[in-house]
Amino acid sequence: MYPLEGSTDRIERLGTAGPIFFHFRVDTHLMTERKSPTSLGGRAESGLLIGLVAVLVLFVVSGLVSYFNTRTLNRNGRLVTHTHEVLSALAEVLSLVKDAETGQRGFVITGEEKYLEPHAAALIRINARVDDIARFSQDSPEQLARIPALRAGLKAKLQELDETIALRRTKGFDAARAVVLTDRGKAAMDAIRDQVELMQQDERTRRVQRLTEMDNAYRVAVVSGVVTGLIGVLLSLAVAYLLRQALFTQQRQKWLQSGQIGVTDVMAGDQRLQQLGENLLRFLVEYLDAHAGAFFVQVGGSYRRVATYGTPVDGGAPAGFEAGDGLLGQAVKDSRTILIRDVPEGYLRVSSALGQGTPRHLLIAPLTADDTVNAVLELGFIHPVDDSVLELFERISEAIGVAVRSVSYRTDLQNLLEETQRQAEEMQAQGEELRVSNEELEEQSRALKESQTRLELQQAELEQTNSQLEEQTQLLETQKDDVSRSKAVLQVQARELEQASQYKSDFLANMSHELRTPLNSSLILAKLLADNREGNLSAEQVQYAETIQAAGNDLLALINDILDLSKIESGHMELSLDSVRLTRLVDDLSRTFDPMAQQKGLKFRTQILPGCPETLSTDRMRLEQVLKNIVSNALKFTEQGEVTLSVSRATDGRISFAVVDTGIGIPEHQQQVVFEAFRQADGTTNRRYGGTGLGLSISRELTRLLGGDIHLASEPGRGSTFTVTIPEIYDSALVSPRGLPTPQPSPPSSLVVHPRSPEMTSPQPATGAVPVRVHRIDDDRERLTGNSRVILIVEDDEPFARILYDLAHELDFQCLIATTAEEGLAVAAQYRPSAVVLDVGLPDHSGLSVLDRLKHDARTRHVPVHIVSGGDYTQTALSLGAVGYLLKPVKREQLVDALKGLETRLSQRMRRVLVVEDDPVQLDSLRRLLGSHEVEAIGAENAAACLEKLRDQTFDCMVLDLTLPDASGYSLLETLSREDAYAFPPVIVYTGRELSVNEEQQLRRYSKSIIIKGAKSPERLLDEVTLFLHQVVSDLPVEQQRMLEKARSRDAAIEGRRILLVEDDVRNVFALTSILEPRGAIIQIARNGREALESLEKFQGKPDQAIDLVLMDVMMPEMDGITATREIRKRPEWKKLPVIMLTAKAMKDDQERCLSAGANDYMAKPLDIEKLLSLVRVWMPR
C-alpha cells in the first residue's frame, strides 16, 4: 500500500525541486518546511522570555552601578571627614601645646598656680589627641611615620615645660627664665609646628584628592541613571511587542486548530467520497472565506473531480486530470501547495478548475497520506490569502489525505464487501452443490465404510475360521500322533506277538514230542486193554478201553497237526525235493479215497487235463498231505454227489489241483476263516464232522512252503472248489512270507477289536463268526412267562454267561443271553428286559456303545444296566448311565450283589404320574406318552377325580391341564396347597392356553414347569416328567421335605416381615421366594420399577401391610432398578426404606451406581443364599 519507493521519489523531487517562477508572484511553500504549531508559539514565547530577562539584567546592572557609586561616595566622604578630623586634631594638638606653654609662661611669670590650669588641661588632652591622630592615620603609613616625631617633639616641649614649671617652683622665676631663655622650648615648639605643618599639608592633599574622586562618582551615578532609564523604556517596548506577537500566534494557532477540528468534524463519520468532498469544500470555503472550490481524488493513476463548490457544474472545473497536467497536475507532481496570488483579470489560460469565475487568488493543495498525493483541493479566493491558510492546509493535508484514503479504503472495502457478499452467495450456491455432492460422497463413503466393516467382520470371521481350522489341525495332529503312537505300540506288540508266537511254536514243537511219548504208551496200553488178551474185561470195559484208544488217536492226530503247524510256523519244516510223477500221485490219491467215497455213497473222480507235465519237482509228501487233506475234507462235507480232483496247467504256467465237491459249501464271509488255525466255518461243524480244524491251516502253510497258494470258491449248498496251485519246479524264491493273506484280505473282525483290549486275547477267539451263531447259549427266550423279571446278559464268554445265567435263575430272574452288541440291542428292544448285565469287550462293538444306545432309546433308557468287564471304563460307563460296574475277575458274591442291586431297583414301586386332563383323547395319549415299564400314568378327567386320587394315593408327579370342567386349575392348585388332606406332588402345568404374566406368576408358586401345548410340547413334557421322576427318586416325599425345611429355616429376623421383591425374571422370583418364604417372610412381587412404586404406594397407608425391605433387580423393563430406587428416595416417607439391589454387573462402577441411586446395599448375581439372607437380616429394620 505504501511503497517504500514513495519516499525515495519524494526525496528526488525535493532534490530537483527548484522555485517555480511565474510572471506573477508565486509563493511556494514546501510541504517539507512545515513547522509544528508548538515551535511557532515557542519562538514568540522565547522572545518574550529574552525580553523579560533583559529587563531584569538591566535593573540588576543599574542597581549595581548605583550601589558601587554610593559606596565610593560614602567612603570618600568618610575619608574627607577623616582628613578633616586629623587636621582639626593636629590643630588642637598645636593649640594645646600653646595652651600648655601659655600656662607655663603664665606660671613662670607669675608663679601663680592658677596659670597652670590650662597647662594641666592641655597635658591631659594632648596625648589623647595624638592617639586620635595615630588612629585616624592608620591607613596612611606616611602619617604614622610622622607621629613618633610628633610625639618626640611634644615630649621634649612638655618636658621643657615641666622643667620650667618645676624650676619656677623650686628655684623661682629666674631659673625658670633661664631655661626658657635657652630656647629649648622654642625649638621644641618649632619642631612640633613643623611636624604638624607637614602632617596638615599631607592631609590637605589627600582631602583634595578625595574630593575629586567624589566628584567623579557623582558623575558616573548621573550618567548611569539616565542610561538605565532609557534602556528600561526600550526593553518594555520590546516585551510589549513580543507579548502581542505571542497573542497573535496563539490566535493563529487557535484558528488553525479550530480549522483542523472543523475539518476533522466534517470528515467524521462514515461518508462516501463525494459527500466527504462536498462537506470538506463547504467547510473550507466558509472557514477560509473563499468563494469557490473543487475537490479531486486520485482514482487509479489520474485524479477525478468528486465535488465542487460555487463553480458552475458545466464547463467549470475539469472532470479530472493527470499528474503533471497543468497546475493541478504540477501540484500533485511536486507534492506541494501552490498559491497563486493576484491572478490577472481575464487570465484564463491556466487550466484551473475555476476558469469561469474570476477569483483573484487560487490555492491548489495536494492532500497526502503517507507521502502519496491521493487528493487535490483547489480553492478560489477574492481576497488575498494569508499564510495561515497555507499553514492550515499544511496541517490538514495529511488528515484529509488520510481521510480520503480511509474513505477510499472504505469504499474499496464496501466494494470488496459487496464483492465478497456476491461471492459468498455464489459460495453458498456452490456450497449447496457441494453439500449435495458431499452427501452423495458421504453416502458412498458410508457404503464404503459399511463394506469395510463388513470386510472387517468377514476378516474376523475368517480369522475365527482359521483359528478353528488351526484347532482342528491341532486336533488332527494330536490324533495323528495318537495313531502313530498306537501304531508304534502295535508294532511293538506285533513284534512281541511274533516272538511269542515263535516261542509258542518252539514250545509246541518240543511239547508235541514230549506229549507223544506218554501218549504212545497210553495208546499202546489202551490197545492192549481193548484187545482183552486176558479176557478178563467185560465188554463194557473193553469199550472204555477202545474209547480211550480212539480218543488217544484223535489226540495224537491233533498233536501231529499241531506239530506240523508249529513246525511250519517256527520254520522247522524242511522240504525234500524230488521228481513227482503226476499220474502216480493222482492214482495214489484215488486209491486212498475211493473206498471212503464208496462207503459214503459218493463218487470220487480224478482227471489230468492235457497240457500238464508228466513230472513235478516238489516235495511229494507235503503235496500229498495237502491234497489228501482237501479231498478228505471234501468227502467229509459232501453228503451226496461227487468229489472231483482235476489237475491242469494254470494260466500263469503253474500246475493247479482243483478239488470240486458238491457239499454244503461255505458262506462267503467264512471263506477266510476256514484257513485260519483252530477255526471252522461253523462252530457246530466240529461236533458234527470231527477233526481238529487245523487241516486247512496246515494245507495253506504247506502250499505256501511249496511256493504255491490255495484258493477257495464256494457257494453254500452248491459245493466248494479248493484249488491248490504250485509251480512246476520248486523255487524257494517263490515262497511267499508267512502271514500274507493268501486267499482273501484280512478279516473285518480284526478292525473292531481294540488292540489293547483284553478281550482280544481272551480265550474265545472263535467268536468271530457271529451272526451265524444263533442260540449258541441256551436261554429262556422261548420259555418267557408273563413275569416281568427278565434279565438280559450280554456276554461273549460262554462259561461266564452260563455262570450269570445260573445266578440269575437262583435269584428268580428269567434270563436272556446275547453274545454280541447287536444281538444285545436287538434282544433288549424285542423283549424289553427289566435289567441288563453288560460286558464291554464284545466281538462286534464295545459294550459302552450298547449302553449309550440303550440310554438313548426311549424304550430302554429306564432299564438299569450293570457293567461287568475286564477293562476299567468305570467313569465312562457311569456317566453314560450304568448303575454299577464290576471289574473282571469277579467273585461270585460280587455278582450276587450286583444282581440283587438290580433286583432292588426293579422291586421299587413304579413311578406314578397323575395326569389331570379333561379331554379323554388327550388323556389317553398323554398316558401312553408317559407310561412305561417304570412309570404308571394315572388319569383324572376333572378336579374332583384329581382330588380324590390325591387323597387316597401318592404320586411322584402331576401333569395338570388348567381347563377342567369343574374347577379351574388355579383353584385346584390353591386347594391342594391349602388343605393337608391332599398330597401335593410337584406339578407340571400343561395347558393349551397362553398365560398372562400374572397368571404365570401365580402358577409359578406351585409349579416349577409350565408347558404350553403345541407341536413340540409332548417332547418337552416327556422330558420334564422324566426329569422330575429322576430328581425325586431317593428323596424324601416332597411334603415331608417341605415340612422339614420349614421347621429348620424359620428366621426370627425375617419372620413376618414384608419384603417387596422387584424382579422380572421368573426364575429369580421363584428362587428368592423359595429362600425367603420358608423363613417366614411375606413376599410381595413387582415385576418392574413402576410396579414397585405402585406397590409401595398401595401398602403405604396400612401399617400392618407396609413393606419392610425392598429387593430390587437392576435390569428390568419399563423402569429399571436404578431409576426406581431414585424415585423411592425422592419420597420423604421412604427415605429410610431399606433397598438392596441385585445386579448382574460385576464392575465396581455399577455397584457404586446402585449406592449413589440410594440403595442401602447391593448384591452381585449369581446370588449366594447365605449372603443374601445375611444382607436381608442386616438391613431389616428392627
Place this chain on the structure above:
Amino acid sequence: MSDKTEDIELRLLLEAIFRKYHYDFRGYSMASVKRRLGQAKLHFGCTTFSMLQDRVLHDSTVLPELLSFLTVQVSELFRDPSYFRVLREQVVPHLRTYPSLKVWVAGCSAGEELYSLAILFREEGLEERTLFYGTDINPDALKRAEAGVYGLDRIPLFTENHRKSGGKSSLSDYYTAAYGAAVFDKTLRQRAVFSDHSLVSDEVFAEMQLISCRNVLIYFDVEIQNRAIGLFKDSLVRKGFLGLGAKETLRFSQHAEVFTEFAHNERIYQKQGAL
C-alpha cells in the same frame, strides 16, 4: 517400530482402557483389535498406540469414539435370512411351549437383530409373552438401538432379507419412512430392555429361552469365548437355544458338551440338561 513394541503398547492401551473406563478388551482377539485400533490411531492422528493411550486417558471424550472403532457395528435386519428361517420354522415351535419367554440378544449393536427377532416373534404370535434383552458395551450403539432409526437406503436389503427369512407380513408394516430414514415401530421395543452388559466381566441376569449372540465371539480369544459361552449356558433354561454367527462354533469350547447341535448350518445349539 518393531511389532513387539507395538504389541506392548497395544496391551498397555487395552489395560489403560480397562483400568480407567472398565471396558475390558484385553481378552479380545489380538489381530482384530490391533487392526481396529490401528484405524483409530490414524483417525485420531496419533503415530503410536502410546499417543492414543495418552489421549484416551486424559480426554474422556475420546472414549466413545474409540469404542465405535473397537466394537464392530455392522448388522442388518434379518442378516443371514436362513438363520431366521430356521429360528422361525424349527426353534419357534419349541418356544411356543413356554408360557413366557425371554430372549437375549448379546452384543445387539444398533439393534438390527433385536428388531428382527421382535418382528419375527410378532409374526409368530409370540411377542406378547416375550421380553427381549439387548445388551452391548457401547452406549452409543445402545442409544441407536433404542432409537430404532435406520437409513432408508438399507431398507431394500432389509426387506429382501425379511422375505427370505420366511416373513409372513410386509416389512413396511413395521417402519415409517421419513426424511431419508426409517423409524421402526415403537411398539416393537415396548417389550425390549436395552442395557449395558459386558460378556467379559458381567454376570447372568435372567433366565433365557433363546440367546442370540452372532458375530461377537469371533472377536474374543478362547478364554473369553469360554466365559461368554459359560454365561449363556448359565442363562439358558434346560433345552434353551443358543444361536451363534455363521463362523462361530461351540465345538472347541469347554462347554461344548452341555449343548447339542440343533441346526448345524445355522449354528443353533440347544442346551442339554442333566437328567
